[in-house]
Amino acid sequence: MASPASVSQSDQGTNKRERPSSSVNGDGTYSLLELAQMRHKRRALKEAGLEINNERPGGESASFQKHAKESFHLLSLPGAAPQTSGSFSFAQGLWSAAAPPPELAVAMNFLVDLPYIDALCAPWRLARRKVVVAPAGDRARVAPYANAQENLTWFHPEMPDAFGCHHAKCLMLFSKTGMRLVVHTANYCKCDCQEKVQGAFVQDFPRRQSNSNSSVEDTFRDTLVSYVRELDKVISPVGRVGAFGGNRLAAVGSETWMGFQNLAELLAHHDFTGARADLTASVPGRHTGPNFARWGSKAIARLLRRYGNGRSGSSAVASSSSCSDPWANEARIVAQCSSLGSIPETLLHEIEADLRGGGGGGGGRGFSLVWPRVSEVAQCREGWNGGNSIPGKQNNVVRNHLTTRMCQFWDVAVAAPKPAVPHIKTYCRVSSDGKRLAWAWLTSANLSGAALGKAEKKNTQVFIRHFEMGVLFTAERCAAYASLVAAGDLRSSFQADVAAPRTLGGGGGGGAKSEPPALIPTQHAASSTNACDVLVPLPYPLPPRPYLKMDRPWYTDGAAENTRDRNGHTQVQALQHYQLTGHNP
Numbered sequence: 001m002a003s004p005a006s007v008s009q010s011d012q013g014t015n016k017r018e019r020p021s022s023s024v025n026g027d028g029t030y031s032l033l034e035l036a037q038m039r040h041k042r043r044a045l046k047e048a049g050l051e052i053n054n055e056r057p058g059g060e061s062a063s064f065q066k067h068a069k070e071s072f073h074l075l076s077l078p079g080a081a082p083q084t085s086g087s088f089s090f091a092q093g094l095w096s097a098a099a100p101p102p103e104l105a106v107a108m109n110f111l112v113d114l115p116y117i118d119a120l121c122a123p124w125r126l127a128r129r130k131v132v133v134a135p136a137g138d139r140a141r142v143a144p145y146a147n148a149q150e151n152l153t154w155f156h157p158e159m160p161d162a163f164g165c166h167h168a169k170c171l172m173l174f175s176k177t178g179m180r181l182v183v184h185t186a187n188y189c190k191c192d193c194q195e196k197v198q199g200a201f202v203q204d205f206p207r208r209q210s211n212s213n214s215s216v217e218d219t220f221r222d223t224l225v226s227y228v229r230e231l232d233k234v235i236s237p238v239g240r241v242g243a244f245g246g247n248r249l250a251a252v253g254s255e256t257w258m259g260f261q262n263l264a265e266l267l268a269h270h271d272f273t274g275a276r277a278d279l280t281a282s283v284p285g286r287h288t289g290p291n292f293a294r295w296g297s298k299a300i301a302r303l304l305r306r307y308g309n310g311r312s313g314s315s316a317v318a319s320s321s322s323c324s325d326p327w328a329n330e331a332r333i334v335a336q337c338s339s340l341g342s343i344p345e346t347l348l349h350e351i352e353a354d355l356r357g358g359g360g361g362g363g364g365r366g367f368s369l370v371w372p373r374v375s376e377v378a379q380c381r382e383g384w385n386g387g388n389s390i391p392g393k394q395n396n397v398v399r400n401h402l403t404t405r406m407c408q409f410w411d412v413a414v415a416a417p418k419p420a421v422p423h424i425k426t427y428c429r430v431s432s433d434g435k436r437l438a439w440a441w442l443t444s445a446n447l448s449g450a451a452l453g454k455a456e457k458k459n460t461q462v463f464i465r466h467f468e469m470g471v472l473f474t475a476e477r478c479a480a481y482a483s484l485v486a487a488g489d490l491r492s493s494f495q496a497d498v499a500a501p502r503t504l505g506g507g508g509g510g511g512a513k514s515e516p517p518a519l520i521p522t523q524h525a526a527s528s529t530n531a532c533d534v535l536v537p538l539p540y541p542l543p544p545r546p547y548l549k550m551d552r553p554w555y556t557d558g559a560a561e562n563t564r565d566r567n568g569h570t571q572v573q574a575l576q577h578y579q580l581t582g583h584n585p
Contacts, residue, residue, distance in 0.1 A: 071276050071473050071534050072442050075186065075198035079381070079418030083411060083523055084197045084539040088184075095123035095173060095180070099497035102127040103258055104266075106172040108231075108469075109134045110165060110444075111187035114145055120193060123173055129256045131263075133157065133231065135166060136238045143239035153256070155235040157467065164284045164465035166231075167451065169444045174258060178206040178496040179270055183279070183471050185424045185444055195382050196389060196423035197539050199442045201277060201471045204496040208271045220272035223279040226294070228264045230283040231467060274491030276481045276534075278303050280443065282451055282468035288461045296453030296464050297351050300427075300441065300472060301358030307476045309357040326431040326438035326519075334544055336370035336409070336426045337446040340392035345401040347449050354452075355427060368544040369405045369447070371397070372421055374552045374559045376410050381418040383565030384574040387554055389423055397555040406553055407544035425470075426538055434542035435527045437519035443470025473536065478517040482532040 074086025095102065105127035107117070112134045118125045129151050136142040136156040146154040157166040171182040184200035186192040260266040272279075280303075282296045293302040309327065322328040333355045352367045377387040397403075409422055425446055429438035445451035450465035484492040517532035521542045525535055552559065560571040569577060 071478070071536065072199055072201045072440075072471070074424075074537050074539060075193070075196070075200065077195075077197065077418070077420050079416065080197070080420045081410060081414045081416040083414065083537070084416075084420060084422075086537055088198075088200045088202070090117075090121045090186075090193055094121065094182075096495075096497040099175070099499060102173040102175060102497075104129045104131070104172075104174040104256065106131045106133070106174075106263065107188065108132075108166070108171075109169050109188050110167045111135075111189055111192075113189040116190055116193075117188040124171070127151075127173070131155065131256065133166065133235060139238050147239040154238040156238050157231065158234050158236055159465075160234060160284050161465045163450060164467075166467040167444050168227075168281070168467045168469035170469055173496065174266070175496045175499075176258075177498070178204055178494060179267075180204050180496040183442070183469055185442070187423075191382070191385075191389065192423055195386070195420060197420050199424040199426065199537075199539075201442055203276055204494050205270045205272050205274070206491065206494045206496075208269050218271070218273050220275040220277075220279045221268065221270065223281055223294075223299075224272070225264050225268050227281040227283060227467075227469065228267060232262070232264070234284075271491065274481065274484055274489070274494075275477070277471035277473045277477055280441070280470045280472055282445060282453065282464050282466055284465055284467065286456070286461050286463050287453075292460070292462055296445075296451070296462060296468075297354035298358075298453055298455075298462055301354040301356075303472055303474070304355075304357035304439070307474055323432040324436055326429050326436045328431065330366065331429055331431055331438065332366045332368050332544065334368045334370060334407075334426075334428050334430055334542070335447050336422065336424070336538075336540060338390050338421075338423045338425060339446040339448070340371070340397050340402070341446075341448045341450065342396050343399075343402065343447060343449075347454060348401060350455060351447065351452055355429070367405055368407045368546075369402060370407045370409055370540045370544060371402075372409050372554045373547065374554050376408075376419075377421055377554050378560070378563065378565045379419060380421045380566070382421070383567040383569055384560050384571040385578050386421040387556060387560070387571075388575075390421060390554055390556070392553075392555045393557050394555040394559070397553050403547070403553060406547050406551075407540070408547065408551070409540050411541045411545075422539065424539065428536075428538060430521070430542050430544075432543065434521065434544075435524040437473075437521060437536055438475075440473045440519060440536045440538065441470055442473070444468045445470060473519060473534065475517060475519060478519065478532065478534045482517055485532075 073088035074084065076087060076089045076092075077085040102123055105124050107124065107130070109132075112132055114132075124130065130149070130153070132146075132152065132154040134154070134156070136154060139156065142154065146152055159165060169184050169186060171184070173180040173182075180202065181204075182200055182202050184198060186196065186198040186200075192198065257263060257266045260269065280299050287295060293299060322330065325331065333352055335351075335355075348367070372387075372390055377384065377390070380386040410419065425443050427441040427443070430436070431438075445466070445468040449463070451468050453462040453464045455462050481492060515530055517530055517534055518528070519536050520528045520533050522535045522537040523542065528535070547553070562570055564570055565574060567574065567577075
């Protein structure tokens with residue numbers, strides 16, 4: 001995993017804030033001085049191998065918002081294999097060009113390269129107020145850059161555990177009418193946003209109406225607000241402490257939070273009842289009682305039990321053959337991650353049991369682990385350097401209870417000119433024929449006790465070290481969303497970057513009832529028979545393909561040996577080239 005140090009020494013003092021609050025024109029245009037500064041920055045970024053995005057957010061309102069059959073998206077990677085590249089981009093279509101800039105942007109991550117994300121993501125750069133929540137590394141180096149942007153505040157999480165980290169990745173863009181939430185898997189740096197296979201969930205949510213029924217259960221909102229409140233307990237600002245008068249999110253000032261006292265209160269005034277997925281999160285600590293099943297993989301078990309593990313109502317798959325039933329006993333749990341720590345077999349069984357709803361069955365026999373092979377890393381667009389973002393020591397990776405369950409990431413039958421290695425993390429339960437999913441989980445959490453939690457004290461307490469965030473897609477959520485669409489409820493079509501959306505509420509027309517929607521891997525889209533089915537672009541073959549005898553799993557300490565990658569480099573030469581030039585061949 002890359003170091004969280006976020007700003008190089010050469011960046012200090014060279015980045016001037018692009019839109020000083022004192023010179024923003026009323027129509028959102030730039031002064032001649034600002035345009036000259038931006039042209040200068042564009043030239044500097046091009047020389048550094050970067051390309052700045054349009055000065056205003058480009059393109060129509062996010063095209064990936066309009067695909068009813070898609071719930072989450074893969075990062076766009078030109079030249080990558082079709083099943084590992086999608087429509088999502090931080091550079092294009094994230095905010096409408098015709099809309100005013102976001103009133104507030106909040107970025108939470110493990111690693112944030114501010115100069116890079118400023119150049120790449122126009123909605124972030126143009127937001128009137130910006131907040132970063134991420135490890136600051138060397139604060140003395142980060143503070144000057146953070147202070148140079150008067151409308152930006154950076155908060156550093158002080159982790160309660162020495163082995164913990166803030167690993168969650170999300171972007172919140174607020175307008176006066178609502179917000180756009182992006183829960184994703186990419187660090188805000190070039191090698192992640194332009195070179196790795198990544199996933200993102202994107203949905204817009206409106207402000208709660210004054211006459212809305214507050215008694216309606218909104219578990220998505222409850223999880224998000226609780227997560228922010230837990231995070232608020234451990235963060236402290238980098239740089240201008242005195243300017244904001246405190247060391248918590250609440251202390252920045254109501255002008256940052258659009259008139260609310262803190263971020264949690266602002267989020268609580270949004271309506272998430274139309275969410276297309278369930279929000280999941282991990283927060284550090286030892287959790288007992290009602291909090292035992294609130295976080296980590298225990299939360300997945302709770303949600304699956306709530307939905308009846310597929311045996312109640314619409315989530316059961318109508319099929320005469322168990323091979324197409326993702327809830328059948330023989331249906332496999334598939335885990336795909338980009339980091340492996342020390343995972344004892346007992347913990348693997350515990351996590352599998354949680355992913356089966358907590359009702360037992362965690363014996364590991366129906367568990368597959370998608371993990372990159374040495375050959376996949378060698379042939380990726382970054383060469384051996386791509387493997388640096390897939391950390392795993394040999395003594396943690398090459399363990400019998402893991403290697404016997406390992407499966408290929410790339411489809412070996414598909415050739416691509418610029419293949420990419422994964423930084424995405426996904427988990428799913430898939431039918432034996434690979435054509436149906438019981439559920440799919442997109443998350444920042446790798447397969448570890450630190451991220452997912454480890455039970456203690458005879459399963460009455462769970463210990464978690466990391467902050468993580470993800471979204472769980474289920475047939476139940478898909479059916480609820482399809483009902484909103486059929487009824488013409490504007491929660492299903494609200495767009496945060498539209499200045500004057502229509503009044504929220506049902507459209508009156510119930511529409512004709514159709515069969516319950518199913519979750520379909522995009523690679524098997526031809527098997528979909530229902531217009532309401534949701535395509536899930538999992539970037540590996542389903543059913544999973546076990547390693548062949550000649551396949552070797554990737555690990556960072558010696559798997560490359562003295563062999564050469566697609567660029568003709570040994571692992572040492574590849575690293576030296578990157579350190580010398582700042583980019584891969």
